[in-house]
Amino acid sequence: MKIVRTVHEMHAFSKRMRNAAKIVSLVPTMGFLHEGHLSLMREAEKRSDVLVVSIFVNPIQFGPGEDYEAYPRNFDRDKEMVERAGGDCIYAPSVAEMYPEGYQTRVQVAQVTQNLCGLTRPTHFDGVTTVVAKLFNAVTPHVAVFGEKDFQQLRVIKQMVQDLNMDIDVVGMPIVREADGLAMSSRNRYLSPEERKAALSLSQSLFEAREMVLSGEKNTAVLENHVRGKIESTGMGRIDYVKVCDTLTLQDCSRIEDEAVMALAVYFGKARLIDNIVLRTG
Amino acid sequence: MKIVRTVHEMHAFSKRMRNAAKIVSLVPTMGFLHEGHLSLMREAEKRSDVLVVSIFVNPIQFGPGEDYEAYPRNFDRDKEMVERAGGDCIYAPSVAEMYPEGYQTRVQVAQVTQNLCGLTRPTHFDGVTTVVAKLFNAVTPHVAVFGEKDFQQLRVIKQMVQDLNMDIDVVGMPIVREADGLAMSSRNRYLSPEERKAALSLSQSLFEAREMVLSGEKNTAVLENHVRGKIESTGMGRIDYVKVCDTLTLQDCSRIEDEAVMALAVYFGKARLIDNIVLRTG
Numbered sequence: 001m002k003i004v005r006t007v008h009e010m011h012a013f014s015k016r017m018r019n020a021a022k023i024v025s026l027v028p029t030m031g032f033l034h035e036g037h038l039s040l041m042r043e044a045e046k047r048s049d050v051l052v053v054s055i056f057v058n059p060i061q062f063g064p065g066e067d068y069e070a071y072p073r074n075f076d077r078d079k080e081m082v083e084r085a086g087g088d089c090i091y092a093p094s095v096a097e098m099y100p101e102g103y104q105t106r107v108q109v110a111q112v113t114q115n116l117c118g119l120t121r122p123t124h125f126d127g128v129t130t131v132v133a134k135l136f137n138a139v140t141p142h143v144a145v146f147g148e149k150d151f152q153q154l155r156v157i158k159q160m161v162q163d164l165n166m167d168i169d170v171v172g173m174p175i176v177r178e179a180d181g182l183a184m185s186s187r188n189r190y191l192s193p194e195e196r197k198a199a200l201s202l203s204q205s206l207f208e209a210r211e212m213v214l215s216g217e218k219n220t221a222v223l224e225n226h227v228r229g230k231i232e233s234t235g236m237g238r239i240d241y242v243k244v245c246d247t248l249t250l251q252d253c254s255r256i257e258d259e260a261v262m263a264l265a266v267y268f269g270k271a272r273l274i275d276n277i278v279l280r281t282g
Numbered sequence: 283m284k285i286v287r288t289v290h291e292m293h294a295f296s297k298r299m300r301n302a303a304k305i306v307s308l309v310p311t312m313g314f315l316h317e318g319h320l321s322l323m324r325e326a327e328k329r330s331d332v333l334v335v336s337i338f339v340n341p342i343q344f345g346p347g348e349d350y351e352a353y354p355r356n357f358d359r360d361k362e363m364v365e366r367a368g369g370d371c372i373y374a375p376s377v378a379e380m381y382p383e384g385y386q387t388r389v390q391v392a393q394v395t396q397n398l399c400g401l402t403r404p405t406h407f408d409g410v411t412t413v414v415a416k417l418f419n420a421v422t423p424h425v426a427v428f429g430e431k432d433f434q435q436l437r438v439i440k441q442m443v444q445d446l447n448m449d450i451d452v453v454g455m456p457i458v459r460e461a462d463g464l465a466m467s468s469r470n471r472y473l474s475p476e477e478r479k480a481a482l483s484l485s486q487s488l489f490e491a492r493e494m495v496l497s498g499e500k501n502t503a504v505l506e507n508h509v510r511g512k513i514e515s516t517g518m519g520r521i522d523y524v525k526v527c528d529t530l531t532l533q534d535c536s537r538i539e540d541e542a543v544m545a546l547a548v549y550f551g552k553a554r555l556i557d558n559i560v561l562r563t564g
Contacts, residue, residue, distance in 0.1 A: 011449045019303065104393045105411075105445035110386040129387075130446075137447040163387035164412075165419040167293045 001082065002089040010091050010138040014052075018140065022049040026141035028132060031055040031092075032072040032186040033081045036176040040145040041085045043173050047143045053082045054091040054135050056098065061127030067270065072186055091139060098134060107133045109156050109163070112250045116152045116263050117274070120240055128153055129160050136161075136168055143169040147176075149183050151263055151276045155250060175275070177203060183275045190271035198234035199268050205230035206277040209262055213279040218256045220244035223279070231266055240265035240272065247278065256281055283364065284371040292373050292420040296334075300422065304331040308423035310414060313337040313374075314354040314468040315363045318458040322427040323367045325455050329425045335364045336373040336417050338380065343409030349552065354468055373421060380416060389415045391438050391445070394532045398434045398545050399556070402522055410435055411442050418443075418450055425451040429458075431465050433545055433558045437532060457557070459485060465557045472553035480516035481550050487512035488559040491544055495561040500538045502526035505561070513548055522547035522554065529560065538563055 004010045017024050025048030027040045037053075044051050055078055062068035075092065082090055106126050113125035136144065146154045154172045161170050176184045181203035182196070191199060205227040212223060224242050231237040242264040246253050253260050256279055263276040286292045299306050307330030309322045319335075326333050337360055344350035357374065364372055388408050395407035418426065428436045436454045443452050458466045463485035464478070473481060487509040494505060506524050513519040524546040528535050535542050538561055545558035 007447045011447075015449070018300070021301070102393075103445055104391055105442050106390045106392070107446070108388045108390060110388070111384075112386070134445075134447045137449065140449065160387050163385055163416075164389070165289045165293075165416045167297070167419065167422065 001087055004089055004091045005093055006097055007138050013089060014140045017050045024048060024050045024052060024141045026052045026054060026139045026144045028054045028135050030057045031078045032074055033078050034184045034186065036147055036184040038085055039176050040147055040173050041087060043171060044145045045086055050088045052089045052091055052139050052141065053087045056093060058127060058131040059095060060130060061124050063121055063123055072189055106130050107160060109159050112155050112159050115245060115250045116241060116243060117265060125156050129156060132157055136166060141168060143171060145171045145173060148172045149175045149274065151261055152250060185273060187271045187273060191268055195236055195268040198236040199273055201231045201234050201237060202264060202266060202273060202275045206262060206275060210277055210279055213256055213281060220254055220256060223262065236268055238267040240267065283369060286371060286373045287375055288379055289420050295371060296422045299332045306330055306332045306334060306423045308334045308336060308421045308426045310336045310417050312339045313360045314356055315360050316466045316468065318429050318466040320367055321458050322429060322455050323369060325453060326427045327368055332370045334371045334373055334421050335369045338375060340409060340413040341377060342412060343406050345403055345405055354471055388412050389442060391441050394437050394441050397527060397532045398523060398525060399547060407438050411438060414439055418448060423450060425453060427453045427455060430454045431457045431556065433543055434532060467555060469553045469555060473550055477518055477550040480518035481555055483513045483516050483519060484546060484548060484555060484557045488544060488557060492559055492561055495538055495563060502536055502538060505544065518550055520549040522549065
């Protein structure tokens with residue numbers, strides 16, 4: 001398996017693969033891989049001849065006071081996992097390689113970035129679209145696979161790819177959960193045992209909301225209140241948002257007509273966890 | 283010669299060429315082609331197997347009150363010129379194809395966009411980088427050729443390509459001038475015979491400034507005053523700016539150490555003309 005550290009090398013590798021008529025896939029990650037990432041790699045492998053996994057903790061998508069420095073890193077373990085999963089290349093540039101002195105370009109998606117995580121992390125998605133554009137240009141994949149846990153991120157990236165006419169198939173994969181329902185996340189390691197237990201209220205309340213919709217509840221305020229109540233009853237979660245939105249525009253919706261996404265972000269201690277579920281009326 | 287109107291078709295054409303191991307070049311234009319554009323095409327052909335010329339008058343790089351509607355267009359004449367010049371493909375998407383409903387993405391270069399044309403056209407370069415990113419992604423050229431008349435545009439695009447890790451060789455070509463020195467521009471057709479004559483003061487004063495520098499003048503205020511004086515003495519030009527800047531950062535400089543660019547923008551009637559010259563001390 002190839003380890004690539006520079007844009008120049010990455011271009012050369014990708015060009016060689018493409019010239020050999022290979023289909024190239026990319027799974028962009030911030031490392032500290034878990035079963036969720038592995039599910040993305042498996043899907044990417046199904047769809048390609050050459051799997052590139054990028055590992056880069058992207059400073060510009062973290063706001064002031066967020067966990068950029070603390071974000072868990074373990075390259076050797078990640079490398080072993082990618083190798084075992086059949087990856088062909090890890091692209092792991094340094095921060096100086098990605099943002100050298102004089103760096104000054106941003107990619108911005110205006111509308112689908114505004115709600116949800118965009119409300120309390122106003123510069124987050126500019127950082128995401130900028131780094132993903134860079135990774136796409138460095139790797140030039142035919143297909144890129146992202147997790148649906150970051151529902152808004154996936155929506156934002158699809159919008160960028162469409163708007164900027166990138167010739168890349170962006171695929172979303174279902175959330176992978178622990179046996180008890182907690183959505184897998186590199187940030188789960190921040191949780192104390194008590195927080196870990198209380199964090200179950202996220203997935204459990206979302207599953208309950210799904211059942212309520214199937215039973216006829218269409219008023220999103222009722223659903224949101226149910227979820228908020230369940231999380232607050234743990235006495236530990238500090239809610240950033242709980243919202244029901246249109247799956248395409250990500251605008252708030254007050255009634256569920258056909259389908260909608262219920263998304264939430266909740267702090268447990270220093271861990272900010274996100275989760276979501278698509279609600280369908282039938 | 284192929285005429286392509288959609289992103290989808292453009293991707294397919296480019297993929298076919300790349301899969302056949304052809305080197306693809308792009309000359310992005312707003313049409314109403316002149317000898318300046320032809321010089322770009324000739325250079326692009328030297329460097330590639332397949333020449334794509336894009337023709338698109340990009341609404342988002344025009345500000346309110348600028349000449350988007352009036353900008354000269356003549357597709358049949360352009361088509362003939364590209365064909366005669368040996369072009370292989372014209373990419374001429376509609377505005378609705380480029381900016382469909384729901385479009386919401388921008389590419390922004392922060393620093394080299396601020397001075398010169400950025401001072402009075404604050405949204406111009408966001409429009410340029412966004413459309414050029416889209417054209418690059420649609421055509422996926424190996425090489426793209428731009429004119430040096432738009433000195434700042436070329437600098438901005440090189441910065442974008444480097445920052446976003448695009449695997450594209452961006453080439454700048456010298457300004458092509460009329461026999462009497464006026465820089466070629468599609469906007470020259472706006473000029474009345476009197477304005478056309480007065481507009482000669484632009485290139486003539488720039489040439490004089492170059493001579494002054496070769497004779498030892500290093501004070502940029504002296505050079506700028508000379509150029510301003512010559513343009514104002516025509517009684518017709520309304521100066522937007524006359525500046526001497528660092529060729530890389532495009533920051534104003536007060537003394538010429540080694541080299542610098544002298545750039546100007548001047549209105550003659552409704553025509554806003556730009557020109558520039560690189561000043562070297564020896």
